[in-house]
Amino acid sequence: MNPEHRRIAAKYLADKWRWKPLEYVFWLAALAAVWLLPSHHLILNEIMITGLFAMSLDLILGYAGIASLGHAAFFGLGAYTAGIFAIRVTGDPLLGLALAGFASAGLGFVTSFLVLRGVDLARLMVTLGVALVLGEIANQLTWLTGGADGLQGVTIAPILGKFEFDIFGRTAYVYSLIVSFLLFLIARRLVISPFGLSLRTIRDNPLRASAIGTPVDRRLIAIYTVAAAYAGIAGALLAQTTQFVSLDVIALHRSADVLLMLVIGGTGYLYGGFVGALIFKGLQDVISSWTPQYWTFWIGLILVILVLIGRDRMNLAVATGLARLRGKPAPRPRTIVGDR
Amino acid sequence: MxxxxxxxxxxxxxxxxxxxxxxxxxxxxxxxxxxxxxxxxxxxxxxxxxxxxxxxxxxxxxxxxxxxxxxxxxxxxxxxLVRTFQINQLFAGMTPLETIGVAVSERMGHGGDWWRPAGGSPEVIDEIVDIATRFHLTDVLEERTSSLAYGKQRLLEIAVAFACKPxxxxxxxxxxxxxxxxxxxxxxxxxxxxxxxxxxxxxxxxxxxxxxxxxxxxxxxxxxxxxxxxxxxxxxxxxxxxxxxxxxxx
The missing domain is CATH 3.40.50.300 (P-loop containing nucleotide triphosphate hydrolases)
Incomplete structure (x- = not known):
């Protein structure tokens, strides 16, 4: 064996999990905002929570290739679980967070079997359907959820009995930041592991993944459950830091928005959700102050432009089309010999 | 027999x-x-x-x-029992290094291992390089599979199967x-x-x-x-x- 090849291979793999400078910048900036942006803690808290939610979608979409239009089902379940738990049992935030995570993980595990049944379009429909059903249940169970009025009277005890939530959102932001960072660390570990690598093989080619001995269904069930738990914890963070839960947490637009944010920020590198949430909420803030009613027009336009220019798959399609027009072979030739 | x-x-x-x-x-x-x-x-x-x-x-x-x-x-x-495909079934967004690595760790039973980084163990890397050498892939280890020449993709197609120790x-x-x-x-x-x-x-x-x-x-x-x-x-x-x-x- 050529030791040079060995060294290159080892270095390549090691580089994959080494922290990049921009990653430090990102988290240090998020931390610095605790002191530097005291008047923006409420919106930063919301961005951090939404970013965590979008990261949970990235785990299934960016890494495992599962497109979902109903990811708010898990966010919403987590929010309601945390809210109801605070009202009926105890206001301890960490217990509520853990419970919400487990509840959403449970729902994720059960519904993952539905998701396995189909591919892209069927998955969109199934995930959408689950979220709609859950939303209607939340709407009907007025005695438990407050229905359309929302869940009133959520009071959250100080974190660890020490850090009380304040009206400026400082504690809230720090709390969301720490929880998000810890969950991010675990997710980062997960995506660079053999498990994470196998998810990418499933995303790229489930047929081949199975042909190299990967138990495809089990891997998908596992990541779907983890992503659901993450989304549930994000929902719980929102419920606890705003001390209110409404049907909005589980609404279709929340599922759609989080997908938009992830696409804006980019899939498959974990930060896309946070970046997308920052851009999305930032744009929403800026544009809506300028034109309160039409800000979604601009968001939509930006999204369309992004998809049009930024995707190498698009480039390849264009290149192939051009080559065909000129009567030349496509850039990547493939055999089209058919056989049963 | x-x-x-x-x-x-x-x-x-x-x-x-x-x-x-x-x-x-x-x-x-x-x-x-x-x-x-x-x-x-x-x-x-x-x-x-x-x-x-x-x-x-x-x-x-x-x-x-x-x-x-x-x-x-x-x-x-x-x-x-391992197969290769008549029409390449590869992982377009990954490199040959990762592709072979995934098959090797799956075979060693590390495939579900989510806490350790992939390629952390020297034996996995040794085996990746061994297989890449056997199948003439050492010069393209870090390239995206989708950008490889067709002949190399065909070699990778067999190398991946071989990595499963058939x-x-x-x-x-x-x-x-x-x-x-x-x-x-x-x-x-x-x-x-x-x-x-x-x-x-x-x-x-x-x-x-x-x-x-x-x-x-x-x-x-x-x-x-x-x-x-x-x-x-x-x-x-x-x-x-x-x-x-x-x-x-x-």
């Missing part, structure tokens, strides 16, 4: 169509066996039955003497579509496969079949038409009639 792979009365029906018709087939240990047949003879269906992508309507599949008829595809791979390897037209210039490199790696791997070659290309295989089975309309040594098959007038005659222009 127990055959490496055996089917007993294997049948697959798609509605009224019998795609695999009562096939009883033996692949001996260490065999270099080719499965040939005209287009539509049911070769790919047969491979899909062997690997578990399709469930047979009737019959049994034995791997090293054990019944695997009901076993999931990935578990058959873990028992050493005891039985099903090669589905390994040289299909490979440009003449890269053919030799590919065929020499196929010829250099270790003898303890039993190989079933599904092929159209008669030159490759005659140079590689020691035994040949002919599949026609889903049924085993005949089987024999290369000399027997190449001189069998009936085989010429059903198959060789019509594929002269291929």
């Amino acid at each position: 127990t055959p490496a792979l055996e089917t007993i009365g294997l049948v697959k029906r798609f509605g009224g169509l019998v795609a695999t018709d009562n096939v009883s087939f033996r692949l001996e240990q260490g065999a270099r066996h080719a499965l040939i047949g005209p287009n539509g003879a049911g070769k790919t269906t047969f491979v899909n039955l062997l690997t578990g992508v399709l469930a047979p309507s009737d019959g049994q599949i034995l791997l090293q003497g054990e019944d695997v008829t009901q076993l999931r595809p990935d578990l058959r791979v873990k028992r050493g 005891r039985v390897l099903l090669l589905d037209e390994p040289a299909a579509g490979v440009p003449e210039a890269d053919r030799h490199e590919l065929l020499s790696t196929v010829a250099a496969l270790p003898r303890d791997v039993s190989v079933l070659l599904i092929e159209h290309d008669m030159d490759l079949v005659f140079s590689f295989a020691e035994r040949i089975s002919v599949l026609v309309n889903g049924a085993l038409f005949t089987e024999g040594t290369v000399a027997e098959i190449s001189t069998d007038p009936r085989v010429r009639a059903v198959y060789l005659g019509e594929s002269v222009d291929e």
